[in-house]
Amino acid sequence: MRRVIVLRPEPGAGRTAQAVARLGLEAVVHPLFAxxxxxxxxxxxxxxxxxxxxxxxxxxxxxxxxxxxxxxxxxxxxxxxxxxxxxxxxxxxxxxxxxxxxxxxxxxxxxxxxxxxxxxxxxxxxxxxxxxxxxxxxxxxxSLPPDPALLDDATPGSVLLVHSPRAGERLAEQVAPTARAALHIVAISPNALAACGSGWASGHAPDQPGDDDMLALLRGLCE
CATH class of the missing domain: 3.40.50.10090 (Rossmann fold)
Incomplete structure (x- = not known):
């Protein structure tokens, strides 16, 4: 089962995690902000x-x-x-x-x-x-303090959901370029995707910003 790391703040993180679970994927919540x-x-x-x-x-x-x-x-x-x-x-x-x-x-x-x-x-x-x-x-x-468990939970093949450019910047700070090659990004916008930096296994962003559009990309990536 593909693991999906949800980085957005609560309570939105919980809603997104439930939607990810309905796709038959494992969701792990690691908010970067509160x-x-x-x-x-x-x-x-x-x-x-x-x-x-x-x-x-x-x-x-x-x-x-x-x-x-x-x-x-x-x-x-x-x-x-x-x-x-x-x-x-x-x-x-x-x-x-x-x-x-x-x-x-x-x-x-x-x-x-x-x-x-x-x-x-x-x-x-x-x-x-x-x-x-x-x-x-x-x-x-x-900004919440860096959580070492984020790196532990981001196992090879995991997809990280990035809901803002600030989240992309924080993620880039916490995941070294040498640790990105086996991780995928689905971001809410091209700007958010660009903020994540380079070196990821793949990066995707919808034409229109929205959780449903991100989930559609996620579903296609995991099929």
Whole structure:
């Protein structure tokens, strides 16, 4: 059975591990980061005509202040982010499965102009077009100490799932080039794949960033 190493933070790591198990593969979770809530200043809700979140962590970690924006049209990138927003009391969340630029274009098309984007300290590039976007960081990703068990569990033939460029960089720091030749990478994007460095047995990234697209590549690699 092919072993799959899931490197993303919880709770997403658990969801991905369950999906990997449904493919008949062995999943081992080794998060490289953990999300941490930040203090943030609450801008008036009336200054905005839409709310955007591109990460489920933002919805979970923004805190009680998030309730002030429930009256705004709400947009999310990805079903997990939309579900986390609904769990915080947002009704009618509009979700997109592509990237942030795509949902930004949709927000503009639906007539909104001033958008509050609650996010992490590190975000993927987003083309805002005609939108005026105010981005506020409500969480950060804290690097976890290197875990020696990661190298022990990454047996020859294992596939490592990399969900961000930062994760790729951390992985490259922890796995020496001489230890990469028998390990495969499936990354969420070409940028994340490039951050992993060279020397791996193979490297793959989907055309569109998403867990399902990564799992499709994983399934093809393991057949």
């Amino acid at each position: 999300p941490q809530a930040l203090e943030w200043t609450l801008p008036p809700a009336e200054d905005f005509d839409a709310l955007l979140m591109t990460s489920a962590h933002a919805a979970r970690l923004a805190g009680p202040a998030l309730a002030a924006y429930r009256g705004l049209p709400a947009y999310a990138v990805g079903s997990a982010t939309a579900a986390a927003m609904r769990a915080q009391g947002f009704d009618g969340v509009s979700a997109g499965d592509a990237d942030a630029s795509t949902i930004a274009a949709r927000i503009a098309t639906e007539g909104h102009r001033t958008v509050l984007h609650l996010a992490g300290t590190t975000v993927a590039p987003m083309a805002t077009g005609s939108l005026h976007v105010r981005r506020i960081a409500v969480y950060s990703m804290t």
